[in-house]
Amino acid sequence: MKIIDLLKSEKICISCELFPPKQGTELQNALEIVNKIADVHPAYMSVTYGAGGSTVGHTAAVARAVQANGIPALAHLTCVQSDADRIMNVLQDLKSGGIENILALRGDLPQGSEVGEFSHASDLAAFIKRQGDFCVGGAAYPEGHPEAGALDKDIENTKYKIDAGVDFLVTQMIFDNNVLYNYMFRLLSAGINVPVVPGIMPVTNAKQIARICQLSDTKLPPQFRAIVEKFTDKPEALKQAGIAYATGQIIDLLANGFTNVHIYTMNKPEIIGGIMHNLSEITK
Numbered sequence: 495m496k497i498i499d500l501l502k503s504e505k506i507c508i509s510c511e512l513f514p515p516k517q518g519t520e521l522q523n524a525l526e527i528v529n530k531i532a533d534v535h536p537a538y539m540s541v542t543y544g545a546g547g548s549t550v551g552h553t554a555a556v557a558r559a560v561q562a563n564g565i566p567a568l569a570h571l572t573c574v575q576s577d578a579d580r581i582m583n584v585l586q587d588l589k590s591g592g593i594e595n596i597l598a599l600r601g602d603l604p605q606g607s608e609v610g611e612f613s614h615a616s617d618l619a620a621f622i623k624r625q626g627d628f629c630v631g632g633a634a635y636p637e638g639h640p641e642a643g644a645l646d647k648d649i650e651n652t653k654y655k656i657d658a659g660v661d662f663l664v665t666q667m668i669f670d671n672n673v674l675y676n677y678m679f680r681l682l683s684a685g686i687n688v689p690v691v692p693g694i695m696p697v698t699n700a701k702q703i704a705r706i707c708q709l710s711d712t713k714l715p716p717q718f719r720a721i722v723e724k725f726t727d728k729p730e731a732l733k734q735a736g737i738a739y740a741t742g743q744i745i746d747l748l749a750n751g752f753t754n755v756h757i758y759t760m761n762k763p764e765i766i767g768g769i770m771h772n773l774s775e776i777t778k
Contacts, residue, residue: 495566496629497595498661500537501689501754506777507537508744509568509691510757510766514541514552521552525559530763532563534770540568540597540664540756554584558591568631569593571622572601573612578621581612585625596622597631597664598655614651616658623659632660634690636668636677637712645677649684662688664756667695667706670715671746694743695758696765697736700726737765741772748776 500507510531515524531539539560543553557567569588573581588596598619600612612618619630632655635648642648652663663686668674674692681690697703700722707714714722721739725732744755759765770777 497538497566497568497631498629498689500566501662501691504753505537506748507754508757508766508770508773508777509538509540509754510536510759511540511542512556512759512761514556516552521555524552524556524761527761527763528556528559529563531759531766532560532565534763534767536565536757536766536770537754538566538568538595541570543570543572543599543601554587554591554593557588557593561592566595567593568595568597570597570599571618572599573615573618573621574601577611581618581621582625585622585628589626589628594627595629595631597633598622598660599633614654616651616654616660619655619660620658630660631662631664632656634663634665634677634681636665636673645680649680649686652681653684653686656686656688660688662691664691665693667693667712667758669695669712669718669743671743671750673713674747675750689754691754691756692747692752693756693758694740695760696733696740696769697722698729698733698760698762698765700732702760733765737768737772741769744769744773745776 512527512531515521541553541557541560553569557569560567571584598615600615612621615632619632622628622630634652638645638648639651642651665674678690703722718739721735725735747755757766757769
């Protein structure tokens with residue numbers, strides 16, 4: 495099923511992200527995680543793609559396992575060091591597995607490396623669209639991409655993605671919904687009106703969230719910082735508080751007209767399970 499069709503329906507769609515293993519010996523564990531997450535019936539699952547394509551085979555394997563559970567898979571694909579032949583091979587592998595949804599990303603360029611044939615995610619999106627009937631998603635950055643320099647420039651770059659054929663956008667994690675609401679106004683002002691799926695990441699590890707925010711330049715609101723500081727030394731309490739905070743964010747988004755939300759689970763079934771339990775009556 496094309497994810498764009500899900501996003502344009504009036505039904506509430508709660509989806510999630512998981513990442514494939516770096517080592518082949520861990521693949522079975524990843525497939526078990528897929529089965530556990532499938533039990534709570536997310537609308538779709540996205541599967542990440544390792545730096546430089548390091549997990550490409552596992553990405554396809556995990557994506558196929560997602561679809562074997564009757565759930566659409568959204569396979570991530572990066573292009574920063576790839577050429578057309580390599581991308582074509584990946585697309586053929588995904589297509590042969592019945593995967594028709596791809597999140598087109600540039601990816602991070604390793605220090606000292608050179609860009610390949612694709613300089614931007616928009617280049618990759620356009621290439622994918624020429625290869626077949628794929629539904630293509632793109633990344634969005636409510637606080638601006640760290641390399642863009644200014645939010646207006648980042649929105650201009652986002653417009654390039656849409657013009658290249660991107661069907662919908664999934665945002666980087668947000669912890670303050672007001673940031674997203676302001677961003678949506680800017681997108682609409684720029685003529686961007688494709689579905690935008692807010693990305694929510696429940697905090698379960700204080701050090702991990704600090705590193706992620708440092709790399710992505712994501713800002714933490716005071717109330718979120720207070721939760722992290724209060725429960726840093728109590729992992730289970732932090733997990734419970736993180737799930738509660740994320741649930742509150744999602745309820746606020748739904749109350750303000752959003753029907754699609756993407757949860758960054760960090761491969762922890764209990765995270766999305768807890769959130770889906772909290773939303774059980776709301777999502778009916």
